[in-house]
Amino acid sequence: MxxxxxxxxxxxxxxxxxxxxxxxxxxxxxxxxxxxxxxxxxxxxxxxxxxxxxxxxxxxxxxxxxxxxxxxxxxxxxxxxxxxxxxxxxxxxxxxxxxxxxxxxxxxxxxxxxxxxxxxxxxxxxxxxxxxxxxxxxxxxxxxxxxxxxxxxxxxxxxxxxxxxxxxxxxxxxxxxxxxxxxxxxxxxxxxxxxxxxxxGRAQDILGVLRSRLPTEQNSAVRAGLVLAIAQLARAHQDLGTAAWMRSCWSDPARPPEERVSAALGWMCLTDLPVPGDLRATVDALATDGTARLMAALPWMRAIETVGESGLHRVLHGMLEPERADAEGFDDPWC
Structure with missing residues (x-):
């Protein structure tokens, strides 16, 4: 209009x-x-x-x-x-x-x-x-x-x-x-x-279903999306236990890479604690171009991506290097 x-x-x-x-x-x-x-x-x-x-x-x-x-x-x-x-x-x-x-x-x-x-x-x-x-x-x-x-x-x-x-x-x-x-x-x-x-509302009902669905989900992108959905719902409803669950996910080498990377993002959004070294090591190893392409299908990533940078790499840049991101305008929600 x-x-x-x-x-x-x-x-x-x-x-x-x-x-x-x-x-x-x-x-x-x-x-x-x-x-x-x-x-x-x-x-x-x-x-x-x-x-x-x-x-x-x-x-x-x-x-x-x-x-x-x-x-x-x-x-x-x-x-x-x-x-x-x-x-x-x-x-x-x-x-x-x-x-x-x-x-x-x-x-x-x-x-x-x-x-x-x-x-x-x-x-x-x-x-x-x-x-x-x-x-x-x-x-x-x-x-x-x-x-x-x-x-x-x-x-x-x-x-x-x-x-x-x-x-x-x-x-x-x-x-x-x-x-x-x-x-x-x-x-x-x-x-x-x-x-x-x-x-x-109904956060606990939904969280329970999302978490129970995760082990049976066969599609990699969907698994990553389920983890981000759990994190966003938990953040909105202040479900304090989910931060610990996210940490158990990103630190578990038996879990798929995209699941661990999404859990790392979720953990960082659910807590203001300093980012531990083992989380940085996890995303450095697993947040590859292939993982970024896989997660590009997620609407959370589409909302963040730019012409020159994938959503995953841009959000990791913003979270792990906030001083550099601010200097480059990454705090601008209209960019």
């Missing part, structure tokens, strides 16, 4: 009045709180794909999302093009429009006849993360900002609320998502783990 189009959008003007000119906290729980809107979608509306039950027009770009969801439901437009519109809104930092679609996207992606599961789940995963998720520091790579740290989308809408609404929707539909960890397609299993890592 261009600046001119936004200025003529009633939802955009209402957002500016409420959140830019007014106090955002006055809107908490009200008609413009997307968290309350998503939580209030009746179960029968989600299951019946009753799009008319959602007040899409309250949020900038929401009318367009309603139109796209109708196309997806009816098959009137190519799925890739429709999903691309939703991803573009997330990339343009307009997640408030996409968050109400998350319960419906989950049902599209997990339904028995879905032929685009990975693509649909990718939209859900991106709606549930802020743009800052691509930074490379130990403090920020896997972090979800708290509700008390307001930051804003390009429209002036609180980005925290949009992301939280999507995360709450994932939590509410965990039972739809967990079975896809056994999907025959590795891309679906990776996307599903990425989505589950963003859940705002």
């Amino acid at each position: 261009t600046g001119r189009a936004r200025s003529h959008d009633p939802a955009y003007r209402a957002t500016v009045r409420a959140f830019v000119e007014g106090d955002p906290l006055d809107q908490a729980g009200g008609l413009l709180d997307v968290r309350a809107v998503v939580a209030g979608i009746p179960p029968e509306a989600k299951d019946g794909f009753l799009l008319e039950e959602v007040p899409w027009d309250r949020f900038p770009g929401g009318v367009r999302v309603r139109e796209v969801m109708g196309w997806l439901r009816s098959g009137e437009a190519p799925v890739g093009s429709a999903l691309g519109t939703l991803i573009a809104l997330c990339a343009d930092d307009m997640r408030a429009a996409v968050a109400p679609a998350v319960p419906f996207l989950i049902r599209l992606g997990t339904g028995p006849e879905s032929g685009h599961r990975a693509e649909v789940l990718s939209v859900v995963g991106e709606a549930a993360r802020m743009r800052h998720q691509g930074v490379c520091s130990r403090a920020d790579m896997l972090r979800f900002r708290g509700d008390d740290e307001l930051c804003f989308e390009v429209t002036g809408y609180p980005q925290n609320w949009s992301v939280r609404a999507a995360r709450d929707a994932i939590s509410a539909d965990t039972d739809h998502l967990l079975p896809l960890l056994d999907d025959p397609a590795p891309a679906v299993r990776i996307a599903d783990a990425y989505v589950l890592a963003a859940a705002s």
Whole structure:
């Protein structure tokens, strides 16, 4: 949506009045709180794909999302093009429009006849993360900002609320998502783990399933993704025992290289302890170009990679050499 189009959008003007000119906290729980809107979608509306039950027009770009969801439901437009519109809104930092679609996207992606599961789940995963998720520091790579740290989308809408609404929707539909960890397609299993890592609730249930799935997973990239999903979920829910589990993983020579490297990343994100020498030795030995290519399929790595450097090597650079990374602009989440 261009600046001119936004200025003529009633939802955009209402957002500016409420959140830019007014106090955002006055809107908490009200008609413009997307968290309350998503939580209030009746179960029968989600299951019946009753799009008319959602007040899409309250949020900038929401009318367009309603139109796209109708196309997806009816098959009137190519799925890739429709999903691309939703991803573009997330990339343009307009997640408030996409968050109400998350319960419906989950049902599209997990339904028995879905032929685009990975693509649909990718939209859900991106709606549930802020743009800052691509930074490379130990403090920020896997972090979800708290509700008390307001930051804003390009429209002036609180980005925290949009992301939280999507995360709450994932939590509410965990039972739809967990079975896809056994999907025959590795891309679906990776996307599903990425989505589950963003859940705002049921953390112990999800962590238990992810950890029990890891020993039976045969695909190397999926194993790496499961470990990162465990780390991100544990960080969000302050599961203190997971840091020790990560250490046991990266220090175990019997585990596959990609699993150990992901566990090393997870451990660094879960603790602020100094990086031990044996961790550095582990990643020096195992974070090869081959491991980087294998892990490039993971959305966490795609969010970090640049034209000249793989996601894995860039994040290790940022975590293990923070002074050099800062000097080169690696702390810039927009790069």
